[in-house]
Amino acid sequence: MHGVALGQELGVKKVVIPRGAPVFSAWGMMMSDLRRDYFVTRLMDATDNKGLDELLVQVMELARDEFGREGVARDKVIMKPQVRCRYQNQEFGVEVQIPAGTVTSDIITQMIADFHEAYEREYTYRLDADVEIIGIHLIASSEVGKLEIVPLPTTGKKIEDAVKGTREVDYATGGRA
Structure with missing residues (x-):
């Protein structure tokens, strides 16, 4: 709707509007x-694998x-569990992704190591303090059937054949034409 005005403002000589732009x-x-x-x-205590599980x-x-x-x-349904952790009694935390499935002590160990790394990346430091879980964020998704783009058949008609009529238009910056 605003493509031509935007093109003029940018000094573009030709504006192309894709056929499917409105949708x-x-x-x-x-x-x-x-x-x-x-x-x-x-x-929760970050080492509570049973409670987290x-x-x-x-x-x-x-x-x-x-x-x-x-x-x-x-x-x-694809599950991507993330655990929000923080240093004990700290205000801010970060989310760490863990594998879907049973939460084992090995997963907890990796989660804590990933937390330290993510926290340092986010806040530029890490502490020598206990880690606690403050919540979870589960992303559940499922792939659905996708629509297929099919080409429109060519008709051989000219663009002039599509014109139904003309009328005068009052443009905001260009006046009437």
């Missing part, structure tokens, strides 16, 4: 996978149930 937003929505983000705040299982089950009500098979 790009809807097209993007139709091409996107289904996604839901689940956030749970829960203060129970919480993640509970939230993953909720996600699978919600996707299932929309016709998505349980095995088609």
Whole structure:
């Protein structure tokens, strides 16, 4: 709608408007996978793998149930759990991704190491302090069928054949034409 005015302002001599421009937003929505983000705040010791595992299982089950009500098979839901950690009694935390599945002590060890690295990258320092979990962020998604772009058939008609009429227009900066 504003392409010509913007082109003039930029000194562009030719403005090309894609055929599907009016529906790009809807097209993007139709091409996107289904996604839901689940956030749970829960203060836990970072070494509590059993407590973290129970919480993640509970939230993953909720996600699978919600996707299932929309016709998505349980095995088609992709889970990406992230754990929000911080140094004990600190204000700010960072999210660390962990693998979906049973939370073992090895996963906890890696999560804590990843936390130290992510925290230092974010805040430029790390502390020699205990780490605590302040919550989880589960990203649940499922791929959906994608629309296919098909070329329009050519008709052999000229652009002049599409003109239905002409009228006078009052342009904001160019006057009437």
